[in-house]
Amino acid sequence: MNELFGQRNHTPLYVEVRDTVLGRISTGAWKPGEMLPSESAIGQELGVSQGTVRKALDDLAAQNVVVRRQGKGTFVAEHTAERALFHFFHIETNANTRALPTNSQVYSCRRRKADKTEIDALKLDRDARIVEIKRVREMAGEPAISETVIVPAALFADIDKRTLNDVPNELYQLYEQKYGITVHRAVERVRAVGASDIDAKLLGKKPGTPLLEIERIAETVDGRPVELRVSRCLTEGRHYVSTIV
Template identity: 50%
Template structure:
């Protein structure tokens, strides 16, 4: 069958979207690289140009590709600007929106504990790399976070210099693109350890962000617990 029904019974644009995402997963197109034109993709996939356009629009809405007027469609990069506006939701009470600077407090490897295995869907004997870092906004320590990463996905990471933009590191050095996240927010009191890192008082109110990062294939790739002081910042979620 050569017509559009050959792709199956689900909405055609979603099937085309899934096929294009598979190419991103397989590294057919690198971050920042232009995709073939809508006409080329439509001819190759044997669907209408409108179906391809709708699939690309859905991918753009998920920040997987970037549409540039008059230039085409490009694979999204994990640069700081994209990460800030897609994944980083803390904004200064004065409206300032800037990417925080980070300092690594510790970096270690070990056998995944029960919580890490559950969050990251790991087998019993899996190992993880753990990063603890302090993040500052406007020069003020604001966030202390603990990151757990499966060693199987990030071999050798423990021996690398850890940059400010972790998602960029994952994409460039390990071919792991973070496509989406799931977050749970909870008001907490600072533990003595977190308070010491932040230069605050133990028991002071804070916001805990429990974030699971997912790959293009919806595979858990990172579990991050961030404890944030909110006396000068707030969490902003913009729904569409």
């Protein structure tokens, strides 16, 4: 027990430490890319031993909230292009090499009231407004993904077609750098659907062509959903990968 976390409670100390650190990261007191104070410094500040801080930080490292580098320090995780792609983009070629989206064309970006699905998925108020972004992404030089991205208008003040086409592929870097929103975790729901007339046209295929539909809800580190994304993908010569451990 110690002076900061107060009286008798049955929450382990390292959990309190972990949540304190997590809080500072999610409020932005410690920003992506920044180095945290050393283990002993945090321990001194919070009145716990270095070993307890270590356990707290190990937990956060296991959840990819921080990154530890021996000899250098502990850093708040950030969305490099590499992380965004390797961590969040799960399509690869049938030869099991990572397939990278090469190009992306935003053909629509508009603001409107959220519909019921969007309100549910993003936990919005009834009259909340959203930004709807539609784009086609290419892989290996061919249109491959027809994608609709929905974000709450309240969080993404000035986002527009031009902003988006300047930063073509890595939306999550844009979110982090321009809007201070770090996507930390996502749930993807995957279905097989037939291409609609619109999708068929965008992807240069016949209506009814089987497409992989990936619906993603992305959350920040404190669990707020901040993006709903539906991607319809051609999976000729490609597939979606998931590892079960």
